[in-house]
Amino acid sequence: MTEIELSDEMYTRPSRDEETTADADEDSPTASAPMGQTQTCPECEGTVTTRDNEDVCTSCGLVIEDDEIDRGPEWRAYNSKEQSEKSRVGSPTTVLMHDDGLSTNISWQMKDGYGNSLSGKKRQKMKRLRTWNRRFKTRDAKERNLRQALGEIQRMAAALNLPEDTQETAAVIYRRALSEDLLPGRSIEGISTASLYAAARTHGTPRTLDEFARVSRIEKDRFEKAYWYVNKELNLEIEPADPTSYLPRFVDNVEAAIENDPDSHANITNANELETVARDLVKAAQRANVTSGKAPTSIAAAAVYAASLLTNQQVTQRHVSEATDVTTVTIRNRYQELLEETDYCDI
DNA sequence: CATTCGTGAAGACGAAT
């Protein structure tokens, strides 16, 4: 019974611009119907009409102007029966577009449930109505669930400066978790956060668990458990994060931490040098195989501190710790062996 | 005084039995 879900082809995101051109001419067989301002096509000198929000040549079909994103509903030819089109008008955001696409398939249902209130064979009809209703309700619950989750994913991604494709990956992961019924006891927040965390890691732009904890509405260990669970159940096979992917933000954060601490006489004179040296340290450590088993954030934080020593910049362990959410203890446990295992062993 | 360093206890996680 689960085959009614067509939720797996959500990869069909490529821009609804072209499809509106495709079916726009179906309901207007004669080109004279919609009125547009008179222009001439640069290709064939034909007349240009404005349809929906595109300027199309009526003879050669060239689209003159199509920058505009169609955010309107598609109710153009359906005016005669104004039924149940309201659910199609969704918010214009891109991540929710998936959601919008899903909700359209409600329409086929009303023919059965709404049209005739009573008929001769009550029994069969009632039976059928009940099953339809049940399906409709579960679907509707999932729909709401998904809408809220995607909203949360979008909110957190914005707060963490994660790009849009990461959001879409997170949406795909969440959909899979939803379709495989992985949320019996888990919260929507937990799975949402876990999905985005996983997506950020697969895209090579990871954020730390603590960074997620600041923007998520639930505790860190809650969504950490959810992530672990989803990762296992969906076989996501996410590789450990590359410590170098943390370096730019960590260096920035250390700068900010020093900035916010005027009492200390710590100072960064060359942030670029700091980052490149730290990157060299991490790469050398990776070649020497001393990074496996250690937390990537620890390696990155230790590399930043070690690089500050090598470049004679005054950065304290405390500042690095505050900026990276790695303890000073861990920093000093790591940075020494980081220096030992690399060419920089002489301070 | 600020910073760094070292230590043992405790929690979490992966692997193995």
Added chain:
DNA sequence: ATTCGATTTCACGAATG
């Protein structure tokens, strides 16, 4: 499902400058 080993964190004090 419970142990074991490694890693990380916490809290504290000592050493260094």
